[in-house]
Amino acid sequence: MKNMLKNFTILYVEDDEMVRAGAVEYLSRVAKEVLEAKDGKDAIKVWKRHKPDIIISDISMPRLNGIDMASYIRSHDKDVQIIIATAHSDTEYLLKAVELQLVKYIIKPITKEKLIEALEKSIELIEDKSKFSLALSKNTKYNAFEKVIYEDDKEIKLTKNETLFLDLLAHHHTRVVKYEEIESAIWPYDGMSQDAVRSLVRGLRKKVPHNSIENVSGSGYKLHIYNK
Known part of the structure; x- marks a missing residue:
């Protein structure tokens, strides 16, 4: 997976600075470029400017949550791969994840194994596109x-x-x-x-x-x- 990710830009969205810093540090070692945002509104600005290949986002964030952020981005971009992370398994969110064609709905804590699995799925979906x-x-x-x-x-x-x-x-x-x-x-x-x-x-x-x-x-x- 490491060799594959070197061709992709990833946007990591998380309001917890320590969690975000740790994830960005890891992803920066394997991806072409890693962008970051502290909430949904910030993420939309970054997405508009850089058009990342993959977005990894928390759900619960101030100003604009991850699902509403994903809904906005998906209405304008059918190709970007979106991975959502949350502390709770919620049926309503799970149904929304299907509707928004999200790659994965990860239950926290986010382990390296969960992250790798979701990223590998993202790569598979991207490679399938003509x-x-x-x-x-x-x-x-x-x-x-x-x-x-x-x-x-x-x-x-x-x-x-x-x-x-x-x-x-x-x-x-x-x-x-x-x-x-x-x-x-x-x-x-x-x-x-x-x-x-x-x-x-x-x-x-x-x-x-x-x-x-x-x-x-x-x-x-x-x-x-x-x-x-």
Whole structure:
């Protein structure tokens, strides 16, 4: 599992600073990047900015609990894997976990074994998604697992914003990604100008096959997948 997690970003949400610090320390040794948040509202801000692959969250937190946080995030993101932890087994929460397509509902205390089991399940679910290898042309592929473009097995370098933009399109390649979603993912605090997004797309189009990225007037952008 350690080798697999090195490709993923994890968001750990917990209001107890000591518990959060211990978990983050462990996860930082095995994951690509570990983000943290002290409650549900804080977590939503972090999720919007960084779009983590996996979220691990406590239920009972001030301002916004883990279930309500998960409900909000799931309504906007069908791909992120969410693991919920709680001190009590509650039937209502268990039913909600099913409804929100949560990976796991862990009863505290969270042991390393429970955490590993839940993370392994998350990895399995992520690997099952076809988005991990998207063909952009006969010789060009976007690997969403590594967040890298390969052309004839040669890696094409992307800027941070190009990576965020392309990954957003890849996650939702079956539909048009709206301008509001792009702004939330890339410019959540500064706001998005038309010049900024046009400049970003212009630079990215130089690195991907012709017609891979379509601008849908008045709506947003769509990634076109190559079909043989």
